Amino acid sequence: MLxxxxxxxxxxxxxxxxxxxxxxxxxxxxxxPLPHDPVQPxxxxxxxxxxxxxxxxxxxxxxxxxxxxFASARLDVPLALAGTLLSIAVGVPAGLLAGTKSRWSExxxxxxxMFQSFPLLxxxxxxxxxxxxxxxxxxxxxxxxxxxxxxxxxxxEALSLRESRFIEAATAIGASRTRVMVRHLLxxxxxxxxxxxxxxxxxxxxxxxxxxxxxxxxxxxxxxWGVMIRAGSQNIATGQWWVSLFPGxxxxxxxxxxxxxxxxxxxxxxxxxD
Amino acid sequence: MRHRTGRVAKRLVFIPVAVFIVIxxxxxxxxxxxxxxALLIAGDLASDERLAEIRAELGTxxxxxxxxxxxxxxxxxxxxxxDSYFTKRSITDEIIxxxxxxxxxxVLGLLGAVLYGTLLGVLSSYxxxxxxxxxxxxxxxxxxxxxDFFLGLLLIYLVFYKLGWAPAPVGRLGLLDLPPxxxxxxxxxxxxxxxxxxxxxxxxxxxxxxxxxxxLFYSSHFAKTSRAVLARAFTSExxxxxxxxxxxxxxxxxxxxxxxxxxxxxxxxxxxxxxxGGAAIVETVFAWGGIGPWAIEAMTKLDVPAIQGFILVVGLxxxxxxxxxxxxxVALDPRVSYE
Amino acid sequence: MAPLLEVNDLHVEFKSRRRTVxxxxxxxxxxxxxxxxxxxxxxxxxxxxxxxAIIGLLRPPGRIASGSIRLDGEDLTGLDARRLRRxxxxxxxxxxxxxxxxxxxxxRIERQFRNxxxxxxxxxxxxxxxxxxxxxxxxxxADPERILGGYAHELSGGMxxxxxxxxxxxxxxxxxxxxxxxxxxxxxxxxxxxxLIGKMATTRGSSMLLVTHDIGVVAQYCSRLLVMYAGRVVxxxxxxxxxxxxxxxxxxxxxxxxxxxxRRLIAAAGAVPTLLSRPVGCYYYDRCRxxxxxRCATETPDLKEVSPGHWAAxxxxxxxxxxxxxxxxxxxxxxxxxEDRDGDxxxxxx
Numbered sequence: 015m016l017x018x019x020x021x022x023x024x025x026x027x028x029x030x031x032x033x034x035x036x037x038x039x040x041x042x043x044x045x046x047p048l049p050h051d052p053v054q055p056x057x058x059x060x061x062x063x064x065x066x067x068x069x070x071x072x073x074x075x076x077x078x079x080x081x082x083x084f085a086s087a088r089l090d091v092p093l094a095l096a097g098t099l100l101s102i103a104v105g106v107p108a109g110l111l112a113g114t115k116s117r118w119s120e121x122x123x124x125x126x127x128m129f130q131s132f133p134l135l136x137x138x139x140x141x142x143x144x145x146x147x148x149x150x151x152x153x154x155x156x157x158x159x160x161x162x163x164x165x166x167x168x169x170x171e172a173l174s175l176r177e178s179r180f181i182e183a184a185t186a187i188g189a190s191r192t193r194v195m196v197r198h199l200l201x202x203x204x205x206x207x208x209x210x211x212x213x214x215x216x217x218x219x220x221x222x223x224x225x226x227x228x229x230x231x232x233x234x235x236x237x238x239w240g241v242m243i244r245a246g247s248q249n250i251a252t253g254q255w256w257v258s259l260f261p262g263x264x265x266x267x268x269x270x271x272x273x274x275x276x277x278x279x280x281x282x283x284x285x286x287x288d
Numbered sequence: 289m290r291h292r293t294g295r296v297a298k299r300l301v302f303i304p305v306a307v308f309i310v311i312x313x314x315x316x317x318x319x320x321x322x323x324x325x326a327l328l329i330a331g332d333l334a335s336d337e338r339l340a341e342i343r344a345e346l347g348t349x350x351x352x353x354x355x356x357x358x359x360x361x362x363x364x365x366x367x368x369x370x371d372s373y374f375t376k377r378s379i380t381d382e383i384i385x386x387x388x389x390x391x392x393x394x395v396l397g398l399l400g401a402v403l404y405g406t407l408l409g410v411l412s413s414y415x416x417x418x419x420x421x422x423x424x425x426x427x428x429x430x431x432x433x434x435x436d437f438f439l440g441l442l443l444i445y446l447v448f449y450k451l452g453w454a455p456a457p458v459g460r461l462g463l464l465d466l467p468p469x470x471x472x473x474x475x476x477x478x479x480x481x482x483x484x485x486x487x488x489x490x491x492x493x494x495x496x497x498x499x500x501x502x503x504l505f506y507s508s509h510f511a512k513t514s515r516a517v518l519a520r521a522f523t524s525e526x527x528x529x530x531x532x533x534x535x536x537x538x539x540x541x542x543x544x545x546x547x548x549x550x551x552x553x554x555x556x557x558x559x560x561x562x563x564x565g566g567a568a569i570v571e572t573v574f575a576w577g578g579i580g581p582w583a584i585e586a587m588t589k590l591d592v593p594a595i596q597g598f599i600l601v602v603g604l605x606x607x608x609x610x611x612x613x614x615x616x617x618v619a620l621d622p623r624v625s626y627e
Numbered sequence: 628m629a630p631l632l633e634v635n636d637l638h639v640e641f642k643s644r645r646r647t648v649x650x651x652x653x654x655x656x657x658x659x660x661x662x663x664x665x666x667x668x669x670x671x672x673x674x675x676x677x678x679x680a681i682i683g684l685l686r687p688p689g690r691i692a693s694g695s696i697r698l699d700g701e702d703l704t705g706l707d708a709r710r711l712r713r714x715x716x717x718x719x720x721x722x723x724x725x726x727x728x729x730x731x732x733x734x735r736i737e738r739q740f741r742n743x744x745x746x747x748x749x750x751x752x753x754x755x756x757x758x759x760x761x762x763x764x765x766x767x768x769a770d771p772e773r774i775l776g777g778y779a780h781e782l783s784g785g786m787x788x789x790x791x792x793x794x795x796x797x798x799x800x801x802x803x804x805x806x807x808x809x810x811x812x813x814x815x816x817x818x819x820x821x822x823l824i825g826k827m828a829t830t831r832g833s834s835m836l837l838v839t840h841d842i843g844v845v846a847q848y849c850s851r852l853l854v855m856y857a858g859r860v861v862x863x864x865x866x867x868x869x870x871x872x873x874x875x876x877x878x879x880x881x882x883x884x885x886x887x888x889x890r891r892l893i894a895a896a897g898a899v900p901t902l903l904s905r906p907v908g909c910y911y912y913d914r915c916r917x918x919x920x921x922r923c924a925t926e927t928p929d930l931k932e933v934s935p936g937h938w939a940a941x942x943x944x945x946x947x948x949x950x951x952x953x954x955x956x957x958x959x960x961x962x963x964x965x966e967d968r969d970g971d972x973x974x975x976x977x
Contacts, residue, residue, distance in 0.1 A: 136564055136583070220435045539742055
């Protein structure tokens, strides 16, 4: 009894901390007035190390790193979440369909195998580059990379749930296949989908950082962590670490926070991977 | 035995289908998606006539089925991947020139990832809930949360700038070094072929950081997989019986590890493909000069034949890796034939 | 002469952060040289923990809390991992339940023999191969050459268990511990395998500890019998005496629960206590037909000799007044009904 309470509290604590970090980053990005204009460089102060005025220093063009790091959150985090939502919107129905006994199941899985044997990150780069640099296309790219994991997850959940008693019962009292899928399978996969969504969001942050690092999808002067890391990449070999380090650290924190949330959700629904 | 050959035969039969799909995908991606290379080449201010001219030159004014036919014809009859829109160089040459460098990086990075990752997995599952397990989990948590290119920059700052143990990230060799005589195109391999040990040292030294970057970043996959499989294996009846027969712990770990072999190899295949994307950014960071940065540049410039060529080559290579992997798995595991 | 194996007041605990399971609570028994001893009891009675303690392979968090296990006079509980490893395989052979699980799936059988032998002594390939062939012949495998070159998955269940027995005994261990060695096998093969184990032990002069559910097996192969309950030996003695005149109410319940024809051992009425704490009083108190005065409720009976060589952990051997009033609970659990059906399939032993 005490043990399970302890576990509950632990998962809530992890969840709370993870969500608080993500929330905090967003709140600062959107609502807290930043000390400098994130997209207006100050040519008088280029590559200034962190000090009282420029807390995280400035980059080569004179952008204030602190302001830009938090301004990037406005772009990167919502993009990651939007991409993840789209992955769920595509992946979950496909997974449900693949998890039912229909002729679609085999086709979806074979198609997925084929699709996933490609380097998806490269495909994502290519798609964004070819369709033009726009935020909408970045969202598509993330969905492209992340949707397969939802298909697989929901399918395997559906397959194992299908064997369970209550689905059997629902089928026995004559519920239609669609009804079984939507009313019974879907709610029961909610927990794992949420946890997976958090992991997918973490991955999306990496993908976005990669894209913008290469100047695909988002390009300067728009603030994005990848853009910022790129801006500092030439300076890091000469010792000006702050330009890349702070955005990199933010990426790291955000990803860890999403992973912690996923872990918390796993614990909450009693699926500790161990 | 018949089962085994049957399985392999099935794979072989599937290959033409897969090749066809790869070709179609490579074509479809650049031709069906919106985005007009002509617009990019001519610039925003170009006149409609100029645009039409460029489209005619590139062949993008023709209907898609016709273009597809021409593409397939070009591939199989002319045996060519076409020429770059911009440099007019043959894509095949461009790829042949750059591919070995990337392959070398990917292979070395993957090798490092497998070694480091499975070591973590073994330690973690063998010393469950003790400190090696915690250290291993910490390593996984960290490396899976740092984008590889940022990890590369961190390493440059620490190992090159602060410690001075690594050379400047200027590519495969120092700026003043003459590359070895080109045989395979892979610099490290070529220095070995040329028996130029001094140059090999230089090349290895330059390869150190990019390889470590990739190895660390991708190690978490192997650590997690091998940990999960080995944790089960270490409590299996097989391992218990091996211990009950008095086998040494080294042998016991070996018995358990054989269980993890197949999943680890499967990941090698999957990541091999993924690494051609991942490595592109790391190559950029270290000025590696492989196929990755070239492909990225082609993408940003909408150099259609280059993009097509890149996707085609990577896709085919992936198919090849999966096939080899399958053969290796079959060769290593006597049970597979029964599945 | 000192017995080959002597287990003295053995306690095994499984201690996790949240709870401790007291799996074995003061087990005493010994096995003489060349003797075959049967160990019976329900699932969860501590049989498995006892034998794993003997072979030194308790799974964490299990550990020997106190007591001693002496093999040929040497206490195994104090040995370091290295010495213990040398004992396993060479000093004590272990035959597990499921032969398919036990054999390495990706190594040829010959290689597995080589690994086992070389874990204990230097030996050339040819020598090991000869030994292995001889062992496989001994366990009744017709074409040992082919088996050596093959893999586990190519074997039938009976064949696999024969190979496992050969592996367990290739180093001629003076003691063989068999953990329900026929559970996973077809009924027709079970008998063959048990005959084989019995024969191997006899011809090679090994002692044997045979853990089983099957009383028929015990009756046929074991000279002595240990009955375990809740982590304790509650009755021990020569098989024929214990089976004919059981002294412990639990043994009685076990025997009466045996279906007429099949003579399979099944669960007696009630449940084994969950050993999250050491019970006060007699461990069998809750289920006992004969329980009487406060002594049963407060004091734990130790084994005492009820007739020469026959020991039982009881205070009373007849129903006391208070116990007679309450009718003995009937064994009608679902588990039993299931076991009954299984038992009917079993070949009769009488």
